[in-house]
Amino acid sequence: METATETPWLTAAEQQIWRSFLGGTIVLNDRLDRDLRTAHGLSMPEYEILVRLSEAPDRSIRMAELAAAVSHSRSRVTHTIARLEREGLVFRGQCSEDGRGVSAVMTDKGFARLEEAAHTHVRGVHSYLVDNASPEEFAVLGQIMQRVITQLGGQC
Amino acid sequence: METATETPWLTAAEQQIWRSFLGGTIVLNDRLDRDLRTAHGLSMPEYEILVRLSEAPDRSIRMAELAAAVSHSRSRVTHTIARLEREGLVFRGQCSEDGRGVSAVMTDKGFARLEEAAHTHVRGVHSYLVDNASPEEFAVLGQIMQRVITQLGGQC
Numbered sequence: 347m348e349t350a351t352e353t354p355w356l357t358a359a360e361q362q363i364w365r366s367f368l369g370g371t372i373v374l375n376d377r378l379d380r381d382l383r384t385a386h387g388l389s390m391p392e393y394e395i396l397v398r399l400s401e402a403p404d405r406s407i408r409m410a411e412l413a414a415a416v417s418h419s420r421s422r423v424t425h426t427i428a429r430l431e432r433e434g435l436v437f438r439g440q441c442s443e444d445g446r447g448v449s450a451v452m453t454d455k456g457f458a459r460l461e462e463a464a465h466t467h468v469r470g471v472h473s474y475l476v477d478n479a480s481p482e483e484f485a486v487l488g489q490i491m492q493r494v495i496t497q498l499g500g501q502c
Numbered sequence: 503m504e505t506a507t508e509t510p511w512l513t514a515a516e517q518q519i520w521r522s523f524l525g526g527t528i529v530l531n532d533r534l535d536r537d538l539r540t541a542h543g544l545s546m547p548e549y550e551i552l553v554r555l556s557e558a559p560d561r562s563i564r565m566a567e568l569a570a571a572v573s574h575s576r577s578r579v580t581h582t583i584a585r586l587e588r589e590g591l592v593f594r595g596q597c598s599e600d601g602r603g604v605s606a607v608m609t610d611k612g613f614a615r616l617e618e619a620a621h622t623h624v625r626g627v628h629s630y631l632v633d634n635a636s637p638e639e640f641a642v643l644g645q646i647m648q649r650v651i652t653q654l655g656g657q658c
Contacts, residue, residue, distance in 0.1 A: 353621045354628045363644030364627055368550070370647030371527045372573040373654040394524070417528040465509045471520055472510045478649040486642045488519030491526030493634040498529040 378470045386463040387433075391418060391426050393467060396460040399436065399452035406451040409438075417499075435459055534626045542619040543589075547574060547582050549623060552616040555592065555608035562607040565594075573655075591615055 356364060379390040388396070394416050399405050407415065413423040427450050430436045435456030438448050452460075476484060512520060535546040544552070550572045555561050563571065569579040583606050586592045591612030594604050608616075632640060 353624055355624055356627065356632070360632060360640070363640055364631070366644045366647040366651060369573050369655070370650040374650050377654050417525050468509055468511055471512065474650060474654055475520070476512070476516060478653065479646045483642050483646055484516070484519055486639050487646055488522045490635045490639055490643055491522040494526040494530050494630060495522060497634065498533050498630055
């Protein structure tokens with residue numbers, strides 16, 4: 347008799363890869379986060395938000411769009427923006443275009459802080475991740491993760 | 503004149519892959535976490551800790567070793583274990599062997615909860631990650647992340 351479940355248990359090899367993935371992403375994010383905090387007083391989520399703002403027209407993004415862009419919850423982004431605002435790196439204001447919704451806007455001080463922090467962050471990404479893969483391997487990593495986003499992105 | 507910095511800026515393609523990696527790991531972990539919470543009242547970090555305990559001799563691991571095994575900070579593991587203890591899934595006690603340090607021990611109730619939750623979790627890992635890669639691609643993912651752990655693991 348087989349059990350009713352059809353759970354596709356992982357093979358030992360798959361389990362090992364899954365654990366490497368979990369453990370690797372944790373130590374990578376912890377290290378990038380620690381490097382940014384130590385050198386620039388920014389967390390990784392704060393850094394990511396500053397990057398998105400720096401690339402937006404008028405360095406301004408609606409709060410709801412910002413949450414979607416960095417794949418964080420709305421409440422988490424609100425909390426992060428509040429902290430960046432206290433440091434004078436962003437401010438919140440009404441959208442000028444249509445008067446609907448609140449936007450986060452990056453200040454000149456925020457842009458300057460990002461420019462400094464980018465050196466630390468990019469050096470870390472290179473040294474801890476890019477340099478640990480051949481260009482072909484790195485491309486495979488991107489393809490897999492892009493498929494994950496395509497599958498799950500719209501459901502979060 | 504070149505600037506003094508030697509920061510190895512990412513190419514557009516590398517930047518895209520890095521963003522897919524960041525975004526993909528976030529939506530994947532969020533979804534696995536949500537599936538476990540909804541169906542079994544467990545978070546991903548709680549699930550990981552139960553897995554490690556289930557595999558240990560006497561289903562018991564010293565708190566310090568547990569933190570290292572799941573790549574979480576000691577304070578975070580203490581907090582997670584306290585919550586699992588309130589639910590009766592683990593308890594904390596002195597190590598019987600040598601009387602040194604405190605261990606987390608999984609209860610039968612904890613083991614039963616893990617057995618149920620494992621179906622949900624493994625189905626998710628398969629559907630959201632393994633099935634998004636060929637076996638060769640999945641192996642590449644594991645190799646890259648294992649190198650990251652080897653490089654950074656001892657420093658966190």
